[in-house]
Amino acid sequence: MTQHRVLLAALLTACATGTVWAQKSTAEGIAEYRAMLADGNPSDLFEAKGEGLWQQKRGPKNASLEQCDLGKGPGVVKGAFVELPRYFADTQRVQDMESRLLTCMETLQGFNAAEIARTPFGRAEQVNMTALAAFVSAGSRGMKFNLPNNTVQEKTMYEVGKRVFFARSGTHDFSCASCHAEDNKRIRLQDLPNLTKNPGAGNGFGAWPAYRVSNGQMWGMQLRLNDCYRQQRFPYPLFGSDATIALGLYLGVNGKGGESIAPAIKR
Amino acid sequence: MHHTLRVLAPLFFLLLTSCASGPTSADLDKLAASIIKSSFRSEGPVGMDRLLQDDTNRECSAADVAGKPIDEKIAQAIEQANMKVMVWPSDGRFIGDWREGERIAQSGRGLTWTDDAAQANGGNCYNCHQIDKKEVSFGTIGPSLYNYGKLRGVTDPTSAAAKPIVEYTWGKIWNAKAYNACSNMPRVGHSGILTEAQVRHVVGLLLDPKSPVNE
């Protein structure tokens, strides 16, 4: 009897282990692949390039960006990313990282901001903008999101961001919420963070800028939102527009306390 | 940027002066609408008309912003309005070729600013649904449709017994909002995503007993 029991137990264990072995889930496989990618993240290359651009004297005024105020005082990069978007008194606007870099490129270096905003992603000064974004975000690596959100402009833009997030339209009736307002959903095999609260908001917002392995491109939040809108069948969102900034503010505030891993690596 | 400032400065001022009580939700709705309008441009075949919201989208978006389920009466009105413009097959044939249906379900082409307007659109179905069990790359935004016809006891889709299910299936695909006011599902036929012929094939994919969906 005991012998049977031992044999049965052994058989059951073997079967159980066998099943577990054979059934490494798709999700586990993808997680393994992502872990392998993380060592040797090409974002590092863009971060290094961005650091050079921050220090280099450029533009009609032949000046560096080292006096750029990203919200924590002129030249302060450390911790700036996790407090953006925020209100800036000099422009009287709530601004995200990329639109603020654009402001600095214009006021300090003499570049034409409107022209850069019109330039397609991946061309001319937009290439440098992406590298600068990677560099600035790296200055907050591992820090927690802590947007001030304490002025009337910021609080207003948060409400605007919420309305933009939930605005359904286009041929498919899609809003951001169609994909990003519920837990544990995915589109095809791509997990979708719930951006209305943590941990999804912090994870989602803190993962951009990121290097996308699938197309070998570095994407900032502006490009990420641009491509979302393209897939939602919306028209083209203007670079650094108030709708995109309001969305960033909405995500950043929802993600308060979440850890920034930018510049990250994505599929 | 300057243009946006000009538009927004007076609106912000308005909000600041109503600061004693704070901006109302209606004020914020107006501000958001104005910001959305000035934050986009047309690109390729995609125009600014994509930003226009019909009653369905406007009411459902407002309910989402409020964080409350949509009012019952408004939901019913939306469902009735969508049912009123339902389009049934012009030749009375509901069931098409499930093989074509699978191709259509797999394709996510169409209506973005990078899509070639001359090419046929896809239904994007696998983005949100499981359909054929063989396809592991499926989304979970919508319910699984595996065994759709089988689970509903449809053995002969042309029979009188199957008629209600067949019509419901067509209707759901053509205009999901006729059955569920604030559904996440696009109004695939109504909004011109798929043609009548394409919808017929997708219905076949779900209801043909020979379709792999029902094996």
Place this chain on the structure above:
Amino acid sequence: MGDPMRIRAQAAGSNATVRVLMAHEMETGQRKDAAGKTIPAWHITNVSATHNGKPVLSAEWGPAVAKNPFLQFTVKGAKAGDKIAVSWKDNKGDTRTDEATVT
């Protein structure tokens, strides 16, 4: 001269693990652009590494290596303070050398 490489060299026991990230398009020469024209090949053809000036690695690469290549190798007997230099050359004749100190 191409964009800078990122080199990390860490002492591990009696050896050092070197990780290199190279910035390069690595165009295979097999892709076609929107007009149907073949995009010309542009990729790294040779990689070499030295340890305190002494050659320790040499490689010949082709179009199979992906964009922004990641290379990892172990150098026997390398210790903290030693210099590791990595160089690449591509099919257009462009070259790049970067250096790192083993930590």
